[in-house]
Amino acid sequence: MLPIKLQLDWKPNAQFAGILVAHHLKWYEAHGIDLQICPWAPYLNQVDVLKESGNVIISTEDNLLIRGRENGQAIKAIATMMQYSGIGWITLKSSGINSISDFKGKRIGIHGDGETAIKITLGQFGLDPNDVEIIEIGYDYPQLLQAGDFDAIQCLVMVEPIELADEGFEIQVIPAYKWGYEVYSQVIATSERLITAEPDTIKGFLQITFDGWRYAFMHPQEAANIVVSQYLHESNEPMQEKLIKALYPLFIGQLGPEKLGWMDTSRWAKSIEYLTNYNVIQQPFQPEEIMTNYFMEQIYGAEETSFRS
Structure with a gap:
């Protein structure tokens, strides 16, 4: 089993229902991934967590990732959960x-x-x-x-x-x-070191994650039950089910459920331009320096792609 720490950018609620469902159903474990899910803590910048040793994957906003890259971190986005920021x-x-x-x-x-x-x-x-x-x-x-x-x-x-x-x-x-603020959110990112060292594990993690999301969207009541009973006891199922349904349009964007996670280089270029124009970063760079669709291309380009249902 390969241990992986997944750092969320909020508490383990319906925003991460696909991951929580897949984790509870032991899909990651079946792929040889020992996934540790870590909730967000006040004032934590998830990108800083990628400086830790070990195998770390994070969920974060695209602007935090871009700023981390400008500061010299060897990190990349490997998929996005949300096509639009919430x-x-x-x-x-x-x-x-x-x-x-x-x-x-x-x-x-x-x-x-x-x-x-x-x-x-x-x-x-x-x-x-x-x-x-x-x-x-x-x-x-x-x-x-x-x-x-x-x-x-x-x-x-x-x-x-x-x-x-x-x-x-x-x-x-x-x-x-x-x-007018059309950027990616709950971006899934990791270190270039992990991308190089464990490409098959990362591909498996992403496929399981988005299969989990499809399952959650198809079975929102069951997914809400899993979120509340296993991860967020202080909430209630009707509320979490409403949240899952509200997330759907933000997740599918204009791509549809068949291409969950996909990213477009032109939209990353726009985000980089935003941050440059507002002096958040000083030097613009190419989208390929901060993101890759390699793994999603591997998943969706497979001749026999089958999703769990």
Whole structure:
């Protein structure tokens, strides 16, 4: 068995249902992978975890990965779970804020991984980051909304809005990808060392992962049961099932379920351009330096590709 540490960028909820289902059903184990799933911790940059020794795979935002590459880390994206970022912002309906244009002069709460998203999205509408007050916040969404200290707060559009609506909040959701921020999210990445040393293991990990996602989307109730009973006891099945269904359009994008995980070099080039234009990185580079479709080509290019159902 080859031990692999998988570092998530959030708690083990429905955002990772495909992985959790495959793990619970022992699909990774059957392929010789001893998978250790590690939840996110406050202020953790998942890309930094790739500096550890051992076999590490992470889920992260594409901008964090690009910045890690610029800083000299030998790392690459090998697939993406989400075709579109789930980053967005929520406001109370009573605020009257319905679009990015309405952010001007407002106080916006963000998390560390959302700074790039807010800057780029503002720029799509001729706004400068100085036109708004941007402050990093925590994750107690009900308290933040009730306190009224922020006009809008960052969220994951397929998670917190559903949870808050369930608690009785009347909110407006502003998804970043619908306002010009079209980037990959929950990107699966690892070190170039592991890519070179264990190509067959990585291919197997990815095939199992996306088979797990197809299974979760086909059986959302069963997947929700697995998430709650095995990994996230504090949640409930109806909520996790709603989240799985809400994730579906973000995962399939325009590709369909048959090509889950696929990445396009032109979209990576656009992300690199975004970060260069906003001085997040100083030197642009080619998409192939930060991503590879090699493994997904191996999986989807196989003459006899069969998916678990």
